[in-house]
Amino acid sequence: MNWLTRVRNSLxxxxxxxxxxxxxxxxxxxxxxxFAKEYEExxxxxxxxxxxxxxxxxxxxxxxxxxxxxxxxxxxxxxDPLKFKDSKKYTDRLKQARAKNPHRDAFSVGSGxxxxxxxxxxxxxxxxxGGSMGMAVGTAFCAGAERALTRxxxxxxxxxxxxxRMQEGILSLMQMPKATVMTRRLHEAGLPYIVxxxxxxxxxxxxxYAMLGDIHIAEPGALIGFAGQxxxxxxxxxxxxxxxQRAEYLRKHGMVxxxxxxxxxxxxxxxxxxxxxxxxxx
Amino acid sequence: xxxYLEFExxxxxxxxxxxxxxxxxxxxxxxxTKELERxxxxxxxxxxxxxxxxxxxxxxxxxxxxxxxxxxxxVEHIFDDFIPLGGDRNYGDDEAILGGFARLDGRRxxxxxxxxxxxxxxxxxxxxxxGKPEGYRKAIRLMExxxxxxxxxxxxxxxxxxxxxxxxxxxxxxxAIARSTEACLALPxxxxxxxxxxxxxxxxxxxxxxxxxxxxxxxxxxVISPEGCASILWRTAEKAPDAAEAMRVTAQHLKKLKVIDxxxxxxxxxxxxxxxxxxxxxxxxxxxxxxxxxxxxxxEIRRMREERFLQIGTN
Ligand SMILES: [Zn+2]
Numbered sequence: 001m002n003w004l005t006r007v008r009n010s011l012x013x014x015x016x017x018x019x020x021x022x023x024x025x026x027x028x029x030x031x032x033x034x035f036a037k038e039y040e041e042x043x044x045x046x047x048x049x050x051x052x053x054x055x056x057x058x059x060x061x062x063x064x065x066x067x068x069x070x071x072x073x074x075x076x077x078x079x080d081p082l083k084f085k086d087s088k089k090y091t092d093r094l095k096q097a098r099a100k101n102p103h104r105d106a107f108s109v110g111s112g113x114x115x116x117x118x119x120x121x122x123x124x125x126x127x128x129x130g131g132s133m134g135m136a137v138g139t140a141f142c143a144g145a146e147r148a149l150t151r152x153x154x155x156x157x158x159x160x161x162x163x164x165r166m167q168e169g170i171l172s173l174m175q176m177p178k179a180t181v182m183t184r185r186l187h188e189a190g191l192p193y194i195v196x197x198x199x200x201x202x203x204x205x206x207x208x209y210a211m212l213g214d215i216h217i218a219e220p221g222a223l224i225g226f227a228g229q230x231x232x233x234x235x236x237x238x239x240x241x242x243x244x245q246r247a248e249y250l251r252k253h254g255m256v257x258x259x260x261x262x263x264x265x266x267x268x269x270x271x272x273x274x275x276x277x278x279x280x281x282x
Numbered sequence: 283x284x285x286y287l288e289f290e291x292x293x294x295x296x297x298x299x300x301x302x303x304x305x306x307x308x309x310x311x312x313x314x315t316k317e318l319e320r321x322x323x324x325x326x327x328x329x330x331x332x333x334x335x336x337x338x339x340x341x342x343x344x345x346x347x348x349x350x351x352x353x354x355x356x357v358e359h360i361f362d363d364f365i366p367l368g369g370d371r372n373y374g375d376d377e378a379i380l381g382g383f384a385r386l387d388g389r390r391x392x393x394x395x396x397x398x399x400x401x402x403x404x405x406x407x408x409x410x411x412x413g414k415p416e417g418y419r420k421a422i423r424l425m426e427x428x429x430x431x432x433x434x435x436x437x438x439x440x441x442x443x444x445x446x447x448x449x450x451x452x453x454x455x456x457x458a459i460a461r462s463t464e465a466c467l468a469l470p471x472x473x474x475x476x477x478x479x480x481x482x483x484x485x486x487x488x489x490x491x492x493x494x495x496x497x498x499x500x501x502x503x504x505v506i507s508p509e510g511c512a513s514i515l516w517r518t519a520e521k522a523p524d525a526a527e528a529m530r531v532t533a534q535h536l537k538k539l540k541v542i543d544x545x546x547x548x549x550x551x552x553x554x555x556x557x558x559x560x561x562x563x564x565x566x567x568x569x570x571x572x573x574x575x576x577x578x579x580x581x582e583i584r585r586m587r588e589e590r591f592l593q594i595g596t597n
Contacts, residue, residue: 078595081539084528086515135595142592164483164505166515169529170541173505176484177491177591180463204505206456207444207484212464226456226484227446231510235446245451253452 027051029221043262052219052262054199056101057108057125060158064121064266069112074104075143077135082169090167093129101128105136106161109144111151115270117277118153120144126160126200133205134165138175141209145182145193154192154273159210163203163228176208183212192276194269197224197247197256215272216256217265218247224256284555287343293332293551296325329551336500338532339523342508344500344552345479346442351557352411353380353397353438356478359561360568361386361393367424369416373453376417378409378445379489381424386436387569392428394421394489395438398479411480412445415458418488422458425465434472434572437489442507444485459488466491467591472575472583474568476546477501477533478553493587494571495541497533498564499548503541504531540594544571 024033029051039046043063044053061069084090098104106128111120122144124131131137141157148155164172186193195213197206200223207226218224225245233240243249247259260268286294300321307314336344344350357364361384368375381394396413399405428435444455466473466489473492481490481503497503504511508526509519516524536542546567553560575583 081595082528082530086521086524086528166506166511166529168505169531170503170505170536171539171595173483173487174541174591174594176460176487177463177467178594180460180467180491181588181591184464184467204484207459207488208463209460211454211457211460225451226444226459227451232446232448232451236448238448240448244448253454255454255457 028053045262050220050261052199052221054126054160056127057103057123060123060125061108061110061121063262064114064156064158064269065110065112065119066115069110069121072109072111072140072143072147074108074136075139077139080167081135081171082167084167084169086167093167097129101125103128105134105140106131107137107140107144109140109147111144111147114156114266114273117270117273118151119269119273120148120151120153120155122155122157124158124160124205126162126198129165130163131159131161131205132163132165132172133161133175134168134172135175137161137165138172138178141175141179142182145186148191149185149189152189152191154194154277155186156194156196156269157209157213158196158198159201159205160198161201161203161205163205173204176204179209180212183209187214192273194272194276196265196269197250198222200224202226202228202245211255214276216258217268218250218256218259219262219265220247220259222247224250285348287340287347289336289340289343290329290332293325293329296321296328300325326550333500333551337523338502338526338530338535339508341500341532342480342502342522342526344554345498345502347552347554348400349554349557350479351553351560352400352440352479353395354400355557356395356438356561356564357384357393359558360565361391364393367427368420370419370423372419373416376409376414376420377407378411378413378441379417379421381421383433384436386565386572389569389572390433391436391572392424392433393436393438394424395478396441396485396489398440409445411441412443413441413485413488414445414447414450415453415455418444418455418458418462421462421489422465425462425469429468429470432471434474434575435466435469435492436568436572437473437475437492439475439477439481439486439490440479441482441485442480443482444488456484459484462488463491467584467587469587470580470584472572472578473587474571474575476564476568477503477542478564482507491587491591493583493590494543494575496544496546496564496567496571497536497542498546498553498560499533500552501533502526502531503533503536504529 030049366382398411399408475492476496508522511525512521549556
């Protein structure tokens with residue numbers, strides 16, 4: 001492995017800025033070197049093995065929403081409410097994450113249309129501190145739901161998170177009931193709430209808004225679960241079954257409606273919206 | 283016989299000395315009453331001062347104390363006419379989460395909570411208080427029942443977390459927890475939750491998304507166990523005391539953050555030193571909360587509950 005590959009591999013994800021600078025990216029699954037521009041044009045899906053790479057919020061919003069959508073401003077939240085410090089200060093970790101990401105936190109919301117159907121799309125970015133759910137994520141999730149309620153349209157949420165933002169302690173846990181207040185409001189208003197589970201969606205995010213959708217769609221191969229695999233192994237001391245906690249496994253066990261290739265995601269959402277909120281002129 | 287925690291060693295030594303003196307004095311003419319009295323006062327002072335300044339990590343130990351009262355103890359000391367109800371009508375009955383009808387000083391309630399067990403056999407039966415999907419689905423069933431028949435819900439939360447296992451994942455642990463949280467929020471009747479021991483992560487919040495959340499003085503409530511947090515952020519579980527401190531897991535911290543509404547005092551030396559007294563204090567507190575909520579309409583209660591969670595962290 002040369003230094004360049006090593007540097008690339010150490011990147012948590014390839015953001016647009018980084019891929020433009022580097023001509024090649026390596027598929028984390030089959031290790032094939034892929035021409036960055038082609039990989040991007042292929043929606044960060046490996047041309048060789050079909051592995052669905054992790055993508056940033058803007059890329060996802062651009063893939064799903066029609067051009068000209070409205071990007072919601074990230075709501076202001078109290079920063080570092082616990083004055084948390086482990087080996088590093090939480091505020092420093094935030095600064096670092098922001099330097100590498102065009103957004104202020106891990107949840108971004110676009111309001112617009114999916115192939116002409118009104119929709120608000122919320123996207124969680126694993127690239128920002130592992131997509132972890134803290135006050136900023138929870139509040140942005142709620143703001144997206146609020147916008148869907150105002151526009152009287154569907155809310156589509158693309159999840160990706162290693163779990164809760166530990167640096168916000170209990171306040172991150174409180175985002176679970178908080179987000180659930182809003183999914184209930186959508187439900188009561190008769191508005192569709194569709195969840196797209198992407199790699200990885202685990203912990204408190206899965207155990208709240210990611211599992212409360214009217215429809216659950218998963219991307220192929222995505223890791224989806226409540227408990228981490230190491231925790232499970234340490235608890236039960238058994239071999240985990242083949243494909244455990246992967247999208248196809250969840251499909252088999254009835255936790256998601258369908259596993260959909262990224263190339264078909266936009267069309268699938270549009271079709272579902274036609275059933276859920278009536279056909280609107282495209 | 284009480285089992286002492288590491289930080290209680292000085293108290294343990296004094297109490298052992300007192301017991302020693304007592305047995306030595308039996309049948310003896312020497313009057314040691316004075317000396318005994320002196321030592322007992324000293325021991326009580328030491329216990330009180332130790333417990334008035336517990337660190338978050340020490341409180342975690344107290345919250346997990348093997349003799350700490352659990353669900354069945356509270357049922358015995360606080361409630362009358364408990365009628366246990368079982369099963370999720372889908373897969374099975376999970377004894378990590380118990381529930382049923384009960385009376386609290388005459389008030390009819392639906393009672394739900396985690397049970398950890400108090401000896402090897404019962405700990406295994408109750409899976410150490412780690413609920414599985416069928417446990418949370420039983421809780422959902424009971425909450426819906428409470429809502430339909432106009433009964434308030436009282437929950438007693440005491441879990442290190444929901445069970446992490448293959449079958450639990452296959453049966454939808456995440457979905458069960460999410461739906462249980464949702465059932466709390468949808469409840470049209472009053473709901474009072476108390477963190478009585480450990481409030482561990484999603485497995486706790488699934489039974490604690492109430493409009494009034496109480497917490498025992500030495501209970502802990504957190505998004506991840508201090509060990510888990512330490513092994514991720516410090517890369518060693520040995521930093522658990524630091525993680526407990528940094529995450530603000532104590533009732534005193536959580537009250538300031540408005541995550542909980544009321545701290546329930548424990549007997550000096552922790553609830554495990556006098557489970558009955560601890561239970562009585564808790565029963566009284568829950569009763570007061572229920573009475574205050576009984577005056578509100580369904581809409582008011584639900585709005586209050588929703589606002590509570592929408593507001594947390596904003597002030
Ligand atoms: Zn590949």
